[in-house]
Amino acid sequence: MQSSKIWLSAIVIGLLCGASASAQDIGDFDPFVTVELSAPNSAGRLKDPTGQAPTDTVYSFAIPSGYCNKTPYDASGDSDCKQNSTRSSMRENVFATKKNGSGQPNQSWYGWAVYFPADFQYGQKQNAGHYDLVYWHNKQCPHLTFLNWAGRDSTLYLGTNRALGNHECSPGPQFRVADFKDLVGKWNRFEVFVKWAGNESGEVKVYLDGTFVVHYKGPTLTEGLENVNYFVFGVYLCCTKDVKLTKATSALYTAVKRAGNRAGLFVDEDRARLKQLQQALNALGCDVGEPDGKLGALTREQALSCKDFGKDGLPVDLTVATIDRFLAAYVRKDVAALPAGKLKGPAPDIALVSYPAQTAPAAGLVAAELVVHATESQTHRSGREVDVNSSVAGKVEKYKELKSFDFAMLGKFNFSEGTFYQLQFFFEDQVNSRGKVGTCSNAIIKFPDGSDHAQINFMKKGNDFIATNAKCLIEALPKRQSKVLRFLMAHFTDIAVGMARDGSIDLLSHDGLKIFMNRVARGEIRVGML
Numbered sequence: 001m002q003s004s005k006i007w008l009s010a011i012v013i014g015l016l017c018g019a020s021a022s023a024q025d026i027g028d029f030d031p032f033v034t035v036e037l038s039a040p041n042s043a044g045r046l047k048d049p050t051g052q053a054p055t056d057t058v059y060s061f062a063i064p065s066g067y068c069n070k071t072p073y074d075a076s077g078d079s080d081c082k083q084n085s086t087r088s089s090m091r092e093n094v095f096a097t098k099k100n101g102s103g104q105p106n107q108s109w110y111g112w113a114v115y116f117p118a119d120f121q122y123g124q125k126q127n128a129g130h131y132d133l134v135y136w137h138n139k140q141c142p143h144l145t146f147l148n149w150a151g152r153d154s155t156l157y158l159g160t161n162r163a164l165g166n167h168e169c170s171p172g173p174q175f176r177v178a179d180f181k182d183l184v185g186k187w188n189r190f191e192v193f194v195k196w197a198g199n200e201s202g203e204v205k206v207y208l209d210g211t212f213v214v215h216y217k218g219p220t221l222t223e224g225l226e227n228v229n230y231f232v233f234g235v236y237l238c239c240t241k242d243v244k245l246t247k248a249t250s251a252l253y254t255a256v257k258r259a260g261n262r263a264g265l266f267v268d269e270d271r272a273r274l275k276q277l278q279q280a281l282n283a284l285g286c287d288v289g290e291p292d293g294k295l296g297a298l299t300r301e302q303a304l305s306c307k308d309f310g311k312d313g314l315p316v317d318l319t320v321a322t323i324d325r326f327l328a329a330y331v332r333k334d335v336a337a338l339p340a341g342k343l344k345g346p347a348p349d350i351a352l353v354s355y356p357a358q359t360a361p362a363a364g365l366v367a368a369e370l371v372v373h374a375t376e377s378q379t380h381r382s383g384r385e386v387d388v389n390s391s392v393a394g395k396v397e398k399y400k401e402l403k404s405f406d407f408a409m410l411g412k413f414n415f416s417e418g419t420f421y422q423l424q425f426f427f428e429d430q431v432n433s434r435g436k437v438g439t440c441s442n443a444i445i446k447f448p449d450g451s452d453h454a455q456i457n458f459m460k461k462g463n464d465f466i467a468t469n470a471k472c473l474i475e476a477l478p479k480r481q482s483k484v485l486r487f488l489m490a491h492f493t494d495i496a497v498g499m500a501r502d503g504s505i506d507l508l509s510h511d512g513l514k515i516f517m518n519r520v521a522r523g524e525i526r527v528g529m530l
Contacts, residue, residue, distance in 0.1 A: 024055065025267040027257040028105075029231065030097050035089040037069040037080055042088035043234060048254070052187055054113050054320075055254045055269045061088040061234040062250035068243045078167050084129070084243040088250075089234030091137070103229035104136065105258075107195040111265035111320060112233060112256040118185040121249040126150035129240035133251070134190075134233045138225040141169035144194065144204065146177065150237060152380060153509075154180045158206055158214050159377075162393065162406065163222050170406055170428055172393050173375035175214045175353050175507065177206060189255070189321035191265055198226050205351070210321040215351035215358075218373070231258070241449070255320070263295040265320045273323050274299070280330040281306055305343035307335060316347045357503020365497050366523040371397040372491070372498035375507060377406065382509035386412050388420070390513055391428065394495065396487070405484045410445075413512030419525060420516060423465055425456040425488065427481050436476035441469045443476075454481060456488075458527070467529040492527040496520035 026032065034043045039062070048058050068081040080086060094102050112134065116122070122131070128151030135145035141161040148156055156179070160172035178188075191207040202220035206213050221229065235251050255267045266274065271293030278291035278299055286306035288299045295318065303318045303326050314329060315322035329335070350358060355375060374394025381389045393406040411423040426445050431437045433444045433452040445455040454477055458465040470489050474482050488495075499505045500521040508514045519525045 024057065024254070025257060027259045027264060028108075029256075029258045030092045030094050030099070032090045032256075033093045035087060035091050035232065035234070037071060038088045038234070039064050039067045039069070039086060043090055048252075050115060050187070050252070053115065053252070053254050054187065054189070054324075055267060058115075058252045058254040059090060059233070059256065060250070060252055061090075063088050063235050063237060063246065063248060065246055065248040066244045067246075073167060076166055081243065083167070083238065084240045085236070085238045086240075086243055086246055087234065087236040087238075089232050089236050092231040094228075094230040102227060104194070104196055104231075105260075107193070109259050109262050109265055110192045110194065110231070110257070111190060111259070113187050113189045113254050114183075115187050115252040116180070116184045117250065119249075120180070120184050120251065121247045122148050122150070122180040122184075123154040124151060126237065126247055126249070127240045127242070127245040128152070129237050132232075132236045132238060134231075135236075136194075136229050137232050138222055138228040138230075140165075140167055140225050141222050143196075143222050143225075143229055144220055146190075147174075148180065149378060150240070153382065156180055156183065158204065158216065160219070161222055162404065163225055164429075170393070171377040171391065172406075173216070173218065173355065173504075174377055175216060175355060175375075177213055177353075178208055191262060191319060191321060193262070194220055196220050196229065198223060207319070207321065210315050210317065210319055210325075212349055212351045213353060215354045217356060262319060266293075266295060266323075267320075270320050270323055273327050277303060277323065277327045277330060280327070280335075284330070284336060301343055303330075305341040306330070307338040308341040309338065353507060355502060355504055355507065357501075357506070359503065361501040361503075362518070362521075364522050365500055366493060366521065368494045368497040370399055370491055370494045372494045373397075373502055373504075374405075374495050374499050375502075375504040376509060379509040384415060384511050388413050388510050388513055390508065390510055392495070394498070396491075402483050402487050405487060407484060407488060409513065413510070413516070415512060415515075418515050418519065419460075419463070420458075420465070420512075421460065423458040423460070425458075425467075427454050427484070429453070429478075429481060431477065431481075437473065440472035440476055443469050443473055454485075456485065463525045465525070465527045470529040488527075489529045493520055493523070 042062050046060055063086045068086050070079055070081045072079050131148040132145045135142040141163040145159050147159050156177045157174040158177050159174040161169040162172050164170055189209055193205040195203040198219050198221040200218055204216040233253055257265050259265050275291045275293035278288045281288050281302050286302040288302050300318050315325055374392050377391045377393040379390040381387050388411050391408040395404045408426050411420045414421045430451045431454050437443055437454055444452050456470055457468050459468050474485050496517045505514055505517045
């Protein structure tokens with residue numbers, strides 16, 4: 001594994017000296033340009049310094065320690081410096097050709113390879129904030145983003161957002177893609193299908209190195225910001241505690257391409273390897289016709305069935321992410337002596353993480369009054385820790401009072417009893433502690449940044465959790481938060497039942513919270529107010 005220090009100097013030299021880099025095949029993307037707010041001389045192209053990239057040249061990105069750009073985003077005066085953010089990125093210039101308006105085709109496949117060095121500063125290694133690494137933006141909040149919570153955990157997530165206005169965003173549903181410790185020090189190939197929609201007809205499929213890791217069905221466009229949608233990739237560290245504490249880090253990308261189908265994600269170098277594979281198949285008597293570097297049905301069938309590789313086997317499909325493994329298998333010295341293979345039926349295409357779940361819900365759920373779809377949007381605690389701190393975001397079907405909601409659960413969990421012995425809810429939106437909310441009993445929780453937020457406290461009585469200050473807060477909170485709290489008090493069981501039906505309880509990070517929500521969904525525990 002290589003450290004960024006080994007090749008960071010090569011990046012700088014390459015950028016300053018104008019290293020020759022032939023144009024890459026980007027498919028039907030609009031042209032890429034450097035994001036204007038990037039650190040100076042931090043983004044560009046150079047010859048692959050790793051010697052392992054799928055292409056000869058790569059895109060390079062590096063955020064320096066302590067840098068931020070003071071340029072205002074717009075008339076609001078907000079800026080990266082005010083947000084304690086820093087970036088080194090490129091974006092698709094959808095505004096240049098307008099071939100898709102200011103957005104994306106209705107649906108597309110997106111591909112890229114990314115190299116995070118061994119010392120990439122992810123999770124707790126970095127100043128608190130969050131990375132947006134590859135995302136689709138609307139000038140306010142990313143529609144979709146591949147992100148990592150800096151200062152917290154090592155997970156790469158696929159995330160959605162709810163726009164709060166003035167460049168402020170609240171996390172929506174997020175799904176685990178991979179652990180960063182499995183990504184660093186090597187090239188990783190992503191293939192992503194997106195159907196763009198502002199409703200439940202939207203869809204995302206994420207394949208990592210040929211493995212189907214996430215399948216999400218739901219809105220893929222941020223409500224109210226559907227008309228602008230451009231692709232961004234690089235290293236963007238947003239919203240840290242103090243940009244002066246930011247640690248320098250970097251990444252490489254290549255084979256960044258958009259296409260109408262998955263086979264269209266092959267770039268020139270992939271096609272050269274595919275042509276070699278076709279030649280090897282023909283030499284073995286598994287005829288694919290004239291080798292042309294194009295992936296068709298015959299090439300796929302012959303690659304999957306020409307030879308039997310035994311227990312080692314082959315990947316389940318031939319794609320840009322698996323071409324190297326197929327080629328390595330078919331140029332083995334002993335390949336001609338292997339027995340003939342047999343074409344198998346297509347394997348079930350089931351993701352490691354699916355939302356909604358593709359399996360039947362557990363038995364024994366109580367009847368729900370409302371249909372609710374909710375997921376964990378972020379977490380500070382996981383596994384079997386005593387402390388719980390998880391945020392939940394969701395939507396309610398056919399409910400005039402409220403379309404969407406978000407809140408956080410904070411508490412301490414007793415695994416031997418399967419329940420909380422201390423529980424609070426709180427809202428991410430700030431409140432004025434000197435106003436009406438401040439008059440409610442113990443109703444303010446102060447965040448590390450000094451901001452005040454409403455807190456709902458619960459008294460445990462048997463298997464019931466009774467909110468002790470909810471009535472006061474419903475009267476005191478701003479209109480939207482008041483509606484959400486009223487909904488939580490009346491329909492928390494519906495949330496749990498919906499999460500059980502959709503499978504999102506299984507996606508919770510904290511084992512204790514999984515136990516708790518399953519018990520609520522079965523009617524064993526009740527949460528509400530008197």
